[in-house]
Amino acid sequence: MEVKSRHYLSAKDVKKFNQEIVKLYPHLEGSVELKNSTVEVITLTENIKLYIVDNKLDWIMIKDRLIPSVSLLNRGLEIPFIKVDMGAIPFIAKGADVMRPGIVDASDKISRGSIVKIIDEKYSKTIAVGESLINYEEFKVKKQGKAVKVLHHVGDKLWSLAGSLNIKQ
Template identity: 40%
Template sequence: MRQITLSKKEIKGLNSEISTHYSIDEFFSKDDFVALAEDTYILRDGEIMFFYKEDLLLPSLRLILQNNFLKNIVINMGAVPFIAKGADLMRPGIVGVDAYVEEGSIVAIVDEKNLKPIAVGQSLFSKDEMQEMEVGKVVLNLHYVGDDVWNFTTGPE
């Protein structure tokens, strides 16, 4: 696996990009060991923190499970098995949407029982538009438990 250690200047640029997208100041400290693996995965001490997908900078689900800084979309338990297999979120599966979810927002998809994130997605509609809808696809599922990002390892295969 190809892995490149990022310089302090590159980390500063990455912090700026993270701040722009997620309003988090100085996510990586100057003492962190930050690397880019496979030109896609941003690692801190060997664990994926963020990754690029379709030109989007996305937080890993493992990071969101530690510290959920995304807006949430709560789904009913009947939708969980579908989301956990990578399906996009359809309107009937939603039981709640955080305020200020806008079209294009990166969101955490959480189950209603445990309120734990099971996927990271991109909203196709605003909260108000979703509430007016009864059917249709509302969130693209970009990363979920069990996908390639979730299963990524930096160790020997």
């Protein structure tokens, strides 16, 4: 994974980016305001873009899908959650998808295809971001199989690259 280009968004483009976030995550309207922020876009190989807001990795575009970073979620941004038991954490921290048996709780706002944060049961810290493969109703009855496809996790290549570029986590 290499940096292809870096540039700052103009004020007009920052406004458009903010509107895109609210369009994708309507419940964030009013809580995400980038008007007076500096937004840098780092384009990487592998069809990935990092959105650095005020020198913090906040948003990641993976194959045209915009997701919040683990660090942004740990700073208080709220999206639906999946809570996993402590035994699942080492596997998720290595990039494994979340399996249904490791889930101890989930937000009732989860739908198939929605972006969710994966939190640990002890400290409620976000350890990964993923795409839900089941909805809340399925979560209540399903006991086996994959539940969340992990897209970004603590310690992954994006996390490490941000650190090497002196971007705050």
